[in-house]
Amino acid sequence: MNKESYLAQIRQLLQNLPEEDRERSLAFYAESIDDRMEDGMSEEEAVASLESPEEAAKSILMDTPLPALVKARVKQRHMGALEILLLVLGFPLWFPLLLTLLILELTVYLVAWTLVLSLGAVVLALGLSAVACIIAAVYCIFKGGLGLTLLGLGACLVLTGLTILLGFAAAGAGRLAIRLGKALVRGLKSLLIRKEDKA
Numbered sequence: 001m002n003k004e005s006y007l008a009q010i011r012q013l014l015q016n017l018p019e020e021d022r023e024r025s026l027a028f029y030a031e032s033i034d035d036r037m038e039d040g041m042s043e044e045e046a047v048a049s050l051e052s053p054e055e056a057a058k059s060i061l062m063d064t065p066l067p068a069l070v071k072a073r074v075k076q077r078h079m080g081a082l083e084i085l086l087l088v089l090g091f092p093l094w095f096p097l098l099l100t101l102l103i104l105e106l107t108v109y110l111v112a113w114t115l116v117l118s119l120g121a122v123v124l125a126l127g128l129s130a131v132a133c134i135i136a137a138v139y140c141i142f143k144g145g146l147g148l149t150l151l152g153l154g155a156c157l158v159l160t161g162l163t164i165l166l167g168f169a170a171a172g173a174g175r176l177a178i179r180l181g182k183a184l185v186r187g188l189k190s191l192l193i194r195k196e197d198k199a
Helices: 003-013 019-038 043-048 053-063 066-076 081-143 146-198
Strands: none
Touching: 003 019, 003 043, 003 053, 019 043, 053 146, 066 146, 081 146
């Protein structure tokens, strides 16, 4: 397959995307082919070393922002009178279900971030408590005696250890929440892309 037919197939698969997004992606693949040809490959070898046009189109669609995919999907869809009638009559059924699904996804995401923020607040409180124990231990050196000083230093060490331990847990939970958000967006994109493939 030569460069022109490769790019034409990708262009055909991305026909519903806005023209500037499509042309930017095509320019990337054209430049990739040109770079490989400059490195000594023939045009056919350069095209063969890239992913298939279908895989390239899918990766482009996965990198496209979700609103642009939805807009392209809506623009592509031409409904007949029967489909419009069914949508209107079925609205009391499908709209609450769709709304429930979206609210459920949003709730799961918000609960994940609420847990992360709560864990962060606990870490902050433990860290401030460790600092307060150090201040109390220094005060006890001059006013309270050796026993209270050692108690303050011991409490400071325990609180510092808990702060570090829970700090790692909070950072891990934050990364997990970010991955959850990305997975939700990728899932929605995959759903839109699969529907587009079937259409």
